Amino acid sequence: MLQLANILHTQGFKITIIHTQYNSPNYSNYPHFTFSSISDNGFSEIIKQLSVNSDASYYLTHLNNSCVDPFRNCLAELLATYSDEDPVACLITDAVFYFTQAVADALNIPRLVLRTSSLGCVLAYGFLPISFEKGYFNLPKEDYETRVSEFPLMKVKDLVKITINPQGMVDLVTNMLNQMKASSGLIWNTFKELEESTLETLCKDYQIPSFTLGPFHKYFPASNSSLIEQDRTILSWLDNQAPKSVIYVSFGSVASITESEFQEAAHGLANTGLPFLWVVRPGVVYGSEWLESLPENFLERVGDKGRIVKWSPQQEVLAHPATGCFWTHNGWNSTLESICEGVPMVCSPCFVDQPINARYVCDIWKIGVLLEDGFERVGIETTINRVMMDEEGEEIRKRICCLREKVNLSLEKGGSSHQSLKNLVDYILSL
Incomplete structure (x- = not known):
């Protein structure tokens, strides 16, 4: 998200970043951004309970439930501070924070979605509910080499690795994908030539503008968006x-x-x-x-x-x-x-x-x-x-x-990612 913010800043946009208290970015690394922190309602304490049996769906669902009011209040306050001459163009949120769609709708601001995974991942996630219904997650280990009939690229052992809480992950993914479809557009950190056939498939299901302008990190010299101190020795x-x-x-x-x-x-x-x-x-x-x-x-x-x-x-x-x-x-x-x-x-x-x-x-x-x-x-x-x-x-x-x-080639002038960025900028300005 920080890399995307940097990319859009180079295109002339002013950037305000709303973030939770947990894992807060270092403001001094981004003097060109405005930051606004919201309460994560105790998430910092909950995350300390991570264990071998922890599952991503539990924590992400918690954030989607607990951040609604703090996020809405923060966004409403930000919108009120901008004048008609200098309005907020749009809200961009990570796809997994699906609760933000309802907030954006209530505040009458267009929401674009950044999905930080591959296109193929989103395609595969679309098959998780039926895989769950068919009992793939409960098969014995001797069946782990079996291919998933709805998505033959995957084996049962791959599905089992995705989550140890299938019901929670299915619920999370279903909410995420539904709110992606309800958004005003999709931004992907990938490039067209890598996943062209998958992009064509997804565009049939997600009939909203889609922008493949990745890889984000290639727009700048070695990234400074790491949240962990690097050993350069x-x-x-x-x-x-x-x-x-x-x-x-x-x-x-x-x-x-x-x-x-x-x-x-x-x-x-x-x-x-x-x-x-x-x-x-x-x-x-x-x-x-x-x-x-x-x-x-x-x-x-x-x-x-x-x-x-x-x-x-x-x-x-x-x-x-x-x-x-x-x-x-x-x-x-x-x-x-x-x-x-x-x-x-x-x-x-x-x-x-x-x-x-x-x-x-x-x-x-x-x-x-x-x-x-x-x-x-x-x-x-x-x-x-x-x-x-x-x-x-x-x-x-x-x-x-x-x-x-x-x-x-995709990042050069006239390349697919270069053109996709131009299209995204034009689209945001048209909203």
């Missing part, structure tokens, strides 16, 4: 590594894994014998502060071949000539960043949209390899070697480099 370490030799590992800012999965990952990385840069976010292992769950003598075993940091300047790491592959959770930002730098992926999706993104990466675009058996050291070593050392990896690299070229 690893860039000099990368400078001393051979081209395309380093395994970069990061499971994003939200996903967490178990202690046994963490240890299997460590053994798998060490067994490759290849240099690696591993982002271990504090809390990425349930109940862990940071590195105490590493196997005994692990750091001594890998020596200078392995670097572990709390957070990294990911775009710069992926763009570095030494980076050879990206072991990722397949969050959409990470997936797009890997495509933009032409870096093949090893995929370990955790939840919500990540299993869907991973299937597109591996089975549709064929620019990565999925760790089908999860975190298991032999499988990790074998899969990484397939991507880094084998002919298969070279073919993957060629395909993702081709997509990288398409990204760059």
Whole structure:
């Protein structure tokens, strides 16, 4: 959302950002924006209860229920401060905050929706209710390899990964998709050439203007929108590594894994014998502060071949000539960043949209390899070697480099994303 705000600011719009108290942005990083904080009604305390059994739908539903009054009051006050000569053009909200549509309607302001996932994710989410009704979420493990008949790209094990609370997720997704259709337009952080057939399908269901102007992060030099402090010392370490030799590992800012999965990952990385840069976010292992769950003598075993940091300047790491592959959770930002730098992926999706993104990466675009058996050291070593050392990896690299070229063309004058941004600006001014 901050990246989109920056993009629209360059087009002449004044930006006011309404945000919850939890995970508040650093205002000093955005002196060109106005910020307004609203109460999240205790969400900061609720989020501390995150555990291995937590589910995204619970927290997102809580926010949709608890933020209605604070958001309405804040928006009404903001609207009252603007004159007829300098009116508010529109409201843009994340799609998952579906409650904002009713508020926008009540205050007579057009609402545009930013969906921060892939187009394919939204297509797949549309099939979640019927998958739930057909009992896919309750099938035994011996049926996990079964394809979902309504959406054959997905296996049952992918659906199970999306959520541990199927009813809650179905309710959340249903509300989100319905309010997307009720909005004045859709903004996507993707580019047309990557998901053209999916865009055509969605446009039949969502008969409102749609704008694919991504990847957002490519509009500016390396992004400053990270909410976590980056360790930049690893860039000099990368400078001393051979081209395309380093395994970069990061499971994003939200996903967490178990202690046994963490240890299997460590053994798998060490067994490759290849240099690696591993982002271990504090809390990425349930109940862990940071590195105490590493196997005994692990750091001594890998020596200078392995670097572990709390957070990294990911775009710069992926763009570095030494980076050879990206072991990722397949969050959409990470997936797009890997495509933009032409870096093949090893995929370990955790939840919500990540299993869907991973299937597109591996089975549709064929620019990565999925760790089908999860975190298991032999499988990790074998899969990484397939991507880094084998002919298969070279073919993957060629395909993702081709997509990288398409990204760059889409952002040039006359390209699909460049034109989509122009169309969005014209549309906002017409509302």
